[in-house]
Amino acid sequence: MNGRQRIEARAGYLLLIPSFIGVGVFLLLPVVIVVVLSLTRYNLISPPEWFGLQNYAYILGWDRFRNSLLVTAAFTAITIPVSIAIGLLLAVAINRRLPGTSWLRVLYVLPWVCAPLALGVVWRWILDPTNGALNALLGRRIEWLADVDLALPAVAFVQIWSTVGYISLFFLAGLQQIPVSVYEAAELDGAGAARTLWSITLPLLRPTMFFVTVTSIISSFQVFDSIYAMTGGGPRFSTDVIASRIYDEAFVALRLGRAAAMAVVLFVVLVAITLVQQRYFRRRITYDMS
């Protein structure tokens, strides 16, 4: 290591200090603390008392927690494939660059820049059975958010509505990075539109697909604001996603130890999903754009 390299190395560490406070103290340390808290009984008033694995034993047998895992899984399973499919379609449609369409994409992204909480409140009104816009439009009285069978699809729809535009931006960016020469070569070889989409566009979009899928799963597992505004987890826990359950246990019921145990389980599930997904994608992206 020569002098210049040593200076650069020192500069590198120095530049990382501020962000290391953010990552170390406010992200990694909390993970350690949440694991410790999950082994205690803690109600904010008296100090945490050692509880061993009893929180875990309790929640794993607890219907309400299992219900929340299922609700979250169902919510994710509905929203992600649909919003990726529509987002991709939107991107392909915008990327055709038909006259007069370029400004439209601004509108698709609009919900994404808005507070999910405020949008949730807006949709709660739209879906209101008596005074809501949707039932007025349909001329029927449907209890969108109060019906046990309709509430989850309804909140999933709102999630899809608010994320497709954002997702399409990433696909659009990915599409625009594909060199025109690739398409010209395909055309010369006589590949049709469908074949081009399947054999060129989609494989070349795989890094984008990976990025979008991972970030979507992460945000889908954390969905809270819009559901808090629309249903608060009800009716009869049919939209009680994991974040709602953790929030309720921790900050309404003041059982922080039990809530921490649920948070740890969520974290483990999420890490497992990410690792499996990474493996799957790594096996399949083996080209180099450069």
Added chain:
Amino acid sequence: MSTTNPVPTTSRRSSAPRSARAARLVANVLTYGFLLAGAVLMVAPFVFSVMTSLKTSRQFNTSSPLATPEPATVENYVSLFGERYDFVVPIAVTAQVVLVLVLGQMLTSILAAYAFAQLDFPGRDAIFWVYVSTLMIPAVVTIIPLYSMMTELGLKNSFAGLVVPFMFGSPYAIFLLRENFRSTPSDVLDAARIDGAGVLRRLWQIMVPMNKPILATLLLITVVSQWNNFMWPLVIAPRPEWHVITVATAALQTQYNGNWTLVMAATTIALAPLVILFLVFQKQITSSLGVTGVR
């Protein structure tokens, strides 16, 4: 793109078969239809909620929810800023929180991304891997320990409680910036280094100017996500004097449940600044997400 073209010649576009032209026409019509339907579906909730906020409760209760307000009234907005519910406080608190978090996050993320992208030091890739892996940590996992940390420090219901845990950079911003900083042509940086430019000078005079588009995008994304933040402020600052705008909106909905004209005025206030911000700066966000440097 022609779908049937057996003879690859340069003049093929003008002599494309009729079926191909018909196919393109159908595709164009479908594209327009799809994009327009999407646009209507996206905008309608905003239009209807603003319309509702401009009605009196009497108008709202006696006509269809879809009817236009006649006459339009600002009485809901007046009462939000009046004695009934002081919405000035949440707007001021939110603005200050956003300002501090945006400055803090941008600065620390730029420094970190630059270190990861262009400097060479032992353990760099391992540290970066740790940073990236923290992207997997959901906010809901850290909220309980952060809450107990901040409460122990006596920062519940305080400005510091709202901002401190999030002002030191975000792994997402660092990840995004590092990807862009890496694709900045190294010959420019090398030339500057040979000319004697130090690490920080190369960052501020070359890296930052050359990456303005992605920095603008990141700035916008950070403003948006912080303005919209809800769960953390709800938990750490539940007292009305520290309500941010999302918490105030939620509280209002609970308090005046069913009074949709008033509630829609609140959501309009919560949404309008970002909608305007986005409409003004939409070019930055719509065009810059894809710009990951010259390849």
